Amino acid sequence: MVASFDLDQRKDKVAVVQYSNNAELNFNLDTYKTKADVLKHITSLKPKGGRPQYIGAGLQFVKDNVFVPNAGSRQDEGVKQILIVLAGGRSRDSPRGPASMLKTAGVTTFAIGSRMSNSAEMEMISSNPNFKYSKTMSINMLKTLYPLVVRQPAGRDVVFLLDGSDATRSGFPAMRDFVQKQVDTLSVDDGKDRVSVVQYSSDPAVQFYLNTYTTKREVLDSVRGLRHKGGRPLNTGAALRYLRDNVFTASAGSRRPSGVPQVLILITGGRSFDSIDEPASALKQLGVLTIAIGTRGSDPRELQTITGEPSHAVSVSEFTDLPNVQEQLSSVMSTVPMRVTPLTPTVTGKNMTHLQSPVSL
Incomplete structure (x- = not known):
C-alpha cells in the first residue's frame, strides 16, 4: 500500500503502530520524509509480541498520540485522516468507545481481519460497513476504495x-x-x-x-x-x-x-x-x-x-x-478548508496510520 503513496512530495504521510496487550509506536507521521525511508523501516519491522489483544486500547492510543498535530497530523489543514486496522484475533476489551471517538474526530477507518477475528468487531471499528474486509480481499479492495473515500465533492x-x-x-x-x-x-x-x-x-x-x-x-x-x-x-x-x-x-x-x-x-x-x-x-x-x-x-x-x-x-x-x-x-x-476532487483516481493528501496486531496476516 505504501508503495502507491506520494510521500516524497509530502502530499501523504504514514505512521505505523503495533498493539497486543498495549500499543507501541513504530514511527509517527513526521518521522520519515521519503518513501524509501518509510519502506526501509517497514521491511525491518519485527512482531511486537505480547498477549492478550486490546484493540480498544490500541485505537485509543492512535487517537491520543498519532492523529494529533505534534505527531504530524494535518487534520487542522483539512487533510484526510485514514486508519487501517489489521487484526488477527478477538479483542479482550471493547473497541466501541475508541472507535466512536475516532469517527467523531473525522478519522476514516478500514478494518481488515483474519479468520480468527470477530466480524462484529471489525464492523464496529470501520467507519462504514463497506470498509470491513477479510484478509483475502483486503489489498485489492482498499486500492479500489481509497480514491472513492478521498475524491468526495468539495463543499461545506x-x-x-x-x-x-x-x-x-x-x-x-x-x-x-x-x-x-x-x-x-x-x-x-x-x-x-x-x-x-x-x-x-x-x-x-x-x-x-x-x-x-x-x-x-x-x-x-x-x-x-x-x-x-x-x-x-x-x-x-x-x-x-x-x-x-x-x-x-x-x-x-x-x-x-x-x-x-x-x-x-x-x-x-x-x-x-x-x-x-x-x-x-x-x-x-x-x-x-x-x-x-x-x-x-x-x-x-x-x-x-x-x-x-x-x-x-x-x-x-x-x-x-x-x-x-x-x-x-x-x-x-473562504478560509474554511475545502475538499478537492482529483481529476484522476490518485490518492493524495492523507495522514495514514496502520494499526497492526503482531499476529501475521
Whole structure:
C-alpha cells in the first residue's frame, strides 16, 4: 500500500503502530520524509509480541498520540485522516468507545481481519460497513476504495442559528435577507454545500435540516417564508447544545464523519441567559468553525468565547447593517478548508496510520 503513496512530495504521510496487550509506536507521521525511508523501516519491522489483544486500547492510543498535530497530523489543514486496522484475533476489551471517538474526530477507518477475528468487531471499528474486509480481499479492495473515500465533492455543511427572541422582532426581516444573500453564494444544486436554519429564543426550533432540501431554490424559498419565532429569555447555550446533538449529526444530513467542513453562522441581538462555555467548547471539539455576528445588545466577549477566534466575532449596530459585514463574512468563509476532487483516481493528501496486531496476516 505504501508503495502507491506520494510521500516524497509530502502530499501523504504514514505512521505505523503495533498493539497486543498495549500499543507501541513504530514511527509517527513526521518521522520519515521519503518513501524509501518509510519502506526501509517497514521491511525491518519485527512482531511486537505480547498477549492478550486490546484493540480498544490500541485505537485509543492512535487517537491520543498519532492523529494529533505534534505527531504530524494535518487534520487542522483539512487533510484526510485514514486508519487501517489489521487484526488477527478477538479483542479482550471493547473497541466501541475508541472507535466512536475516532469517527467523531473525522478519522476514516478500514478494518481488515483474519479468520480468527470477530466480524462484529471489525464492523464496529470501520467507519462504514463497506470498509470491513477479510484478509483475502483486503489489498485489492482498499486500492479500489481509497480514491472513492478521498475524491468526495468539495463543499461545506452550513448551519445558520438565528436569534428569534422577542427583542429581535423588528430586525428579523434584515436577518432573513442576510441569510438569503449568503445562501445565494453557496453551491447547493451540485450537492457540494448543504444548508440548515435554526431559530432560537428560550428554546431552539429547526426550520429545516441539512438534508431537508437538495436545491438552492428550495432553500431560498424556505428562508423567504421564515416567520419570527418569538419568546424569551435568550438561551444561546441551550441552542448550541441542541445543534451539537441534533443538527451536526449524520441523521440530520451532516457529512462531518466524511471530513466535510462544518460551519455555524450565529446571528444574535442579545446576551445569553444561560452559560455558553461548555456547549461552545463541545462544538469546537467536533471541529465546527463558528462565526458569530452580534448587535450592540450582544456581549463581544461572549461572541469571542463562542467562536474561539476573535476575528470570527463580528459586531454591527443594528441588523439593518448586516450587509456591511457581507464581505468580511465571505473572507472568513473562504478560509474554511475545502475538499478537492482529483481529476484522476490518485490518492493524495492523507495522514495514514496502520494499526497492526503482531499476529501475521
